[in-house]
Amino acid sequence: MTEARTIRVEAISRVEGEGALHIRLQDGQLAEVQLNIYEPPRLFEALLRGRALEEVPDITARICGICPVAYQMTAVHALEAALGVSISPEIRRLRRLLYCGEWIESHALHIHLLHAPDFLGYDSGLDMAADFPQEVNRGLQLKKHGNRLLEVLGGRAIHPINIAVGGFYRAPRREELAALIPDFEWGLQAAIETARWVATFTFPDFTPPYEMVALVHPDEYPFNAGDLKSTDGRTVKMEDYEREFEEVHVAHSTALQSVRTAGRTSYFVGPLARINLARAQLSPTALRLADELGLEQPCCNPYKSIIARALEVVHVYEEALDILRDYQSFRPSRIGYQYRAGAGSWATEAPRGLIFHRYSVDEHGKVVTAKIVPPTSQNQLQIENDLSTMLPSILHEPDDQVALKCEKLIRSYDPCISCSTHFLKIHREEIPCRPPGV
């Protein structure tokens, strides 16, 4: 007789979007680990075909309500590459500022409301607020600043409307942005407090050998320009992304997972990858703080992503303040272009990691093909590998404890499952879409 044991997390909580985890054991040995994504497919790449290229930033924003700017930024850069458009330094700076807003909003949410409860033993950030009112309120204020910046610059926080191929529909007036400076000065100090706070958490001892990948630029912290650098020493030009990284269709499932083309191995993207690969480009305050908090160089503990995220919040506050203080309104807010048939690809850094888009367009400005690789599809195989590494050491524990520990590991990646337009794993008979009792 063989003995089978199955551990299921029916709905992974405190992640963006909906997913489940299935662990199957046979005779006490780990047989299978699956991060099971049951988000229904929305078929973005297909429905973009035939749309005007000007609509692409508006449509791709709808892939993700938490990181719409990442989709918009990657889309406009890829389309500008296809059209041969060069943006002005003023537009480039304003785009960095926009990304600062999204990083603050997304990171502050994850740190304070989604991730910190794991370290402090709460079901949610809202429950945690009773015992940690100062920390939760600080997190909400930081998040609000990020959203406020997105509102001023993008028109609104979720699905901003001011992002155009070639630049912005309208450059904000100086006074609109200058009004944010006092909040951002407070926020920089508050972000430092948050980083010091999360560094006091107790982190499991878990440091697998990772290959980490991030967009690295000689003069600036990873956002929307540079080359893809790996912790194994390799550097890949953005236009060679599809040669070096591949979406693989795993035979036994419906997953599309990104792997390194050579060796079909997993890789790790996100805040920890960025800090490991671009620590020297952190703002002065963030860099000093990284040293003060003793973040290892490199750090390969995924749970410490919360520290990396907090240091990045400090960095983006400081960078945003620099841009806000120097800002003068400018014209043109949008660089003009002529339609031409062609293709363009680009990668940027979403809050949760590298994101890649490629488009081909025709001579009438219509999309012919689109390819979108979200950060979480790039981390998915790494998450599964991490779980396989961790599980043998905790299998003696009860199922609920095993499940909880797995969920905590998954949450440290800040997975964004709604972005999963094409990394589905669907097992019809096991889809646990129902809440208990429903």
Next chain:
Amino acid sequence: MSTRPTLAVFKFASCDGCQLSLLDAEDELLAVAGAVDIAFFPEASSRMLPGPYDIALVEGSITTSHDAERIQEVRKQSRFLMTIGACATAGGIQALRNWGDTAEFLQAVYARPEYISTLATSTAIADHVTVDFELRGCPINHHQLVEVLSSLIAGRRPRTPTHSVCLDCKRRGTVCVTVAQGIPCLGPVTQAGCGAICPAYDRGCYGCYGPVKQCNSESLGDHFIATGSTPGELVPLFRNFNGYAPEFRAESDRLARRAEGV
């Protein structure tokens, strides 16, 4: 036992942005969380309690047969069911498949489309179950969400503005982009709620809040044609995030027929 109303948040095919709007109400979030018993909101809390629920917020559209069954269960468990956002209210951007060939769409995205189980259409929640209130928007406005929740907690029927975006541009003092710049703008036929953002940023409204009551989309379409747009250019303007809402759908279909010379 708590006497606070229980709140549940359910997700179907969507981007998560509308339920995120609740967490984006930073100033009111802790007060709202204190006034209700958050019984099921997986994005925010690991605590998941069984139904029935007093208030259910439903995000997303129905695109799989499994979800078509699940919404029936959600309805049974929910005293007051409110849809949040364009996906739940009109099918969302993914409803573009309703005009296309979903099998071909799957082939374009997936190497092994036979593994993917999905319906040929993306449809609104109200096509499947009775909906007690619809909160419009792509995304919804978190001020409206807090207002509606406050009404429900106080036992009042929620009310949201039903005038067009045009009126909000006048209030905001924005010069009309259609009149002054000739930009096609859906403001006259779109329900208010966003704050008339797009024209304030020098672009036309693209209809995030869906058709306003008794809108005359045909007249607006004809006006754009009379001022230089072609019917073919106008089809995607009506056929986007709320494209499958009946009024916008009828107009985009009319324009498409006209573009084809039918």
